[in-house]
Amino acid sequence: xxxxxxxxxxxxxxxxxxxxxxxxxxxxxxxxxxxxxxxxxxxxxxxxxxxxxxxxxxxxxxxxxxxxxxxxxxxxxxxxxxxxxxxxxxxxxxxxxxxxxxxxxxxxxxxxxxxxxxxxxxxxxxxxxxxxxxxxxxxxxxxxxxxxxxxxxxxxxxxxxxxxxxxxxxxxxxxxxxxxxxxxxxxxxxxxxxxxx
Amino acid sequence: xxxxxxxxxxxxxxxxxxxxxxxxxxxxxxxxxxxxxxxxxxxxxxxxxxxxxxxxxxxxxxxxxxxxxxxxxxxxxxxxxxxxxxxxxxxxxxxxxxxxxxxxxxxxxxxxxxxxxxxxxxxxxxxxxxxxxxxxxxxxxxxxxxxxxxxxxxxxxxxxxxxxxxxxxxxxxxxxxxxxxxxxxxxxxxxxxxxxxxxxxxxxxxxxxxxxxxxxxxxxxxxxxxxxxxxxxxxxxxxxxxxxxxxxxxxxxxxxxxxxxxxxxxxxxxxxxxxxxxxxxxxxxxxxxxxxxxxxxxxxxxxxx
Numbered sequence: 430x431x432x433x434x435x436x437x438x439x440x441x442x443x444x445x446x447x448x449x450x451x452x453x454x455x456x457x458x459x460x461x462x463x464x465x466x467x468x469x470x471x472x473x474x475x476x477x478x479x480x481x482x483x484x485x486x487x488x489x490x491x492x493x494x495x496x497x498x499x500x501x502x503x504x505x506x507x508x509x510x511x512x513x514x515x516x517x518x519x520x521x522x523x524x525x526x527x528x529x530x531x532x533x534x535x536x537x538x539x540x541x542x543x544x545x546x547x548x549x550x551x552x553x554x555x556x557x558x559x560x561x562x563x564x565x566x567x568x569x570x571x572x573x574x575x576x577x578x579x580x581x582x583x584x585x586x587x588x589x590x591x592x593x594x595x596x597x598x599x600x601x602x603x604x605x606x607x608x609x610x611x612x613x614x615x616x617x618x619x620x621x622x623x624x625x626x
Numbered sequence: 627x628x629x630x631x632x633x634x635x636x637x638x639x640x641x642x643x644x645x646x647x648x649x650x651x652x653x654x655x656x657x658x659x660x661x662x663x664x665x666x667x668x669x670x671x672x673x674x675x676x677x678x679x680x681x682x683x684x685x686x687x688x689x690x691x692x693x694x695x696x697x698x699x700x701x702x703x704x705x706x707x708x709x710x711x712x713x714x715x716x717x718x719x720x721x722x723x724x725x726x727x728x729x730x731x732x733x734x735x736x737x738x739x740x741x742x743x744x745x746x747x748x749x750x751x752x753x754x755x756x757x758x759x760x761x762x763x764x765x766x767x768x769x770x771x772x773x774x775x776x777x778x779x780x781x782x783x784x785x786x787x788x789x790x791x792x793x794x795x796x797x798x799x800x801x802x803x804x805x806x807x808x809x810x811x812x813x814x815x816x817x818x819x820x821x822x823x824x825x826x827x828x829x830x831x832x833x834x835x836x837x838x839x840x841x842x843x844x845x846x847x848x849x850x851x852x853x854x855x856x857x858x859x860x861x862x863x864x865x866x867x868x869x870x871x872x873x874x875x876x877x878x879x880x881x882x883x884x885x886x887x888x889x890x891x892x893x894x895x896x897x898x899x900x901x902x903x904x905x906x907x908x909x910x911x912x913x914x915x916x917x918x919x920x921x922x923x924x925x926x927x928x929x930x931x
Contacts, residue, residue: 485765487757489722496754539828546814546823547749547786554717554750555872557686557728563718577718579750582814585788585832599787612753 450522458520459592465515466609469507469618470595473611476502500573500614510570515609515619527590528607528624540584544625549578550604566603566617574615666703667907667918674900675776676704679811680870681712681848682748684728690871693892693911694732700909701736704896707774709733709741710782712848712867713748713813715761720752728871729760744771746782748813748848753784768792770799776899779805781842783812785829793832800840807899807923810837811846815866817859819881820850822874837862843923844904852877852889853908855917859883861924863904867895888916 450458476499483495507514516524532540545551549566554577556562563577581602591600597613605625609618668676678697683690697709716728730737737743737760745761747753756763763769767784781799784792800808815823816830837845838860848868856864869892878887892911897904908917 483757483765485757485763486759489725489758492754492757493721495757543826543828552749554714555685555687557718560686560718576752577720580752580786582749582786582826584828585793586828588787588789615752615754 455523458523461517462515462520462523462592465517466592466598467595469515469598469611472506473499473503473597473613476506477613496613496615500611500616503611503614503616504571507571510618512568512570512620514570516607516621521621524591524607524621525624527587531584531587531590532625540587541625543582543584544602545581547579547581548602548604549575549581552579554579566608568603568606568608568620568622569617570619572617574610574617576615580610665915666700667915668704668896668898668905669900670704671898671900673775674898675773675778676706676896676898677773678706678709679712679846679865679867679895679897680709681813681846681866681868682714682851682872683711683732683870684714684716684724684750685871686717686724686728686732687871689873689892689911690728691732693870693894695735696909696911696913697894698733698735698739700896701739701741704898706896707741709736709743710780710811710846711743711745711761712811712846713746713785714750714848714868714871715745715748715755716752717750717871720755725758744780744782746812746848747784747786749786768795770803772805773899776901777806778899779803779808781808781810783810783833785812785814785826788829788832793836796833797836797840800836800842803840806902807844807904808840808842809844809846810842813847814849815847815854815864815868816845817856817864817883818847818850818866819854819856819878819884819887820852820866820874821877821879823850834860834862846895850874850877852887853893853895853916854878854887855885855906855908856883857885858921863921865895865906867893867908869893886917 479502480498531537553562564575566575566578583600597611599610599612601608601610606620606622607624608620611618716724742762743760745763747767753767755761756767757765768782770779770781772779814826814829816826816834818825842862845862845864847866850866850868851872851874852869854866873892876889878889893908893916896907902922903920905920907915910916
């Protein structure tokens, strides 16, 4: 009996089309997403509070040491981080709806070109003698965003449509994947695979 | 041989080539003293603001060092007080040794002379650069500052991440600016004849209406690894200076939008603002003047685009 109920629920979801949740569902899912992002933001603030503040006129050594210590503190604070922790299953259709609408077809060509600009998978930048190329970005929550890897440009129009993020989170693209990037600790926080064709 | 003498000697060799290139650009009469010794075409007016523009500089290569050396040499005759950077300030790895190799060492002479650098972020820059003391960003990804003289305000933008917050900030800053001159600088060009990147039309859609509405006079950009001056758009003068560290040779496509392009060597721009007039001179790594001219800022209020 239980299996039958599950089957019916699944079938109903498939028939209704999971790509665009109803308006009230959408609001609820976005609220949950914002709450999850806020929890990360709070964790980041708490981690930063344990460190000496970084002056706005810092030396390269201070900047590097601060970023490293902040990343370490955040990584420790969410040691069990997993994919979908913030970009959880329920909200994925909401994101896909925005992303696929904005990035699809000829209308989305400019936006797709913008995203490719600075895509760390393809844009390795010029060579500096004696310096290895930046490492590949690993799609692993809590993994460091590699030193020297380019940051994709995010189209302004798309940014205006995606849910707002609290500091220090940002949307970035790696290949065809969307990531939540911690712009202060330089960490991959969460990701959504294959959103750009 | 002093730095100035070195530059002048090099300038003599390249004088003919420079004259040929300059002949095709809008020209202004060079001051007699400069014309006699070197092809400096900027007027050095009393009380003027003098600054340099570099972009995509931070490669840490010999090419970057050569151009940086030349920039320092030109300062002997054109004493500029600040440099604006169009992003990609530190390519690739950016640990402390890279800040030295890709910025502090190439521009050491200028830094030592008290020249202040103001950076915008490029797509190869870690946003943490905003805390770096010598980029004078005050810990902000976008910021504005008033130039020490001549009634000029600069607005540095982060074109990699143009969200609503930044756009709201820009509108507020432009609205509140009582400056005579408004100069925006950032990485991605709104207009470009580049074959590789081309114009960032999405960015143009959100930025240009603000530029027009609030009377921005000049927009300085990088990203394309060449020099280009565009035909004014809605009375706004657009420049691309993205070849202070590397070159994308032969990358400028023929375009009616282009007033002058140079993609044969690295280059920087020197600018001088005196009253309602802006003078510019673009110099290649070989010491050649590849473009020069001047324009007056249009009277207010500006027509809507």
